[in-house]
Amino acid sequence: MLTAAATALHLAKTGAITPRGTLGPLLTAQPHQPVYNGEPPATTDDPWVQFRRDAEAVFEAARTDSATARRLLTLFTHRCRTLPDFDRERRFLIDWCIPKELLPDTRELGCADVL
Secondary structure, eight states: OHHHHHHHHHHHHHTSSOOOSTTGGGGSOOOOOOOOOOOOOOOOOOHHHHHHHHHHHHHHHHTTOHHHHHHHHHHHHTTOOSHHHHHHHHHHHHHTTOOGGGSOOHHHHTOTTOO
């Protein structure tokens, strides 16, 4: 019985016989159908590595661009409510080699609520 089935499948594959019935088309070779390749694989980089690269780029830009330095100072001091807190964050940026001339004080930054 298995030999007869194998012979029938082989004959259908070579085209010597035409498979019939409801399942007959399943035994014939189908034409090539293109398949969507999908999205490229996600990078395997650790997101923290990318974050560090981006942060380093921002700090590098802030060393020469006053607008970037100002935005960075605003980011670091937006929750500061006292002058010592503001000065501590400003000093942190200066320690990271951002020129103090590019970092405004509380008055220039418009921080009227810093005491």
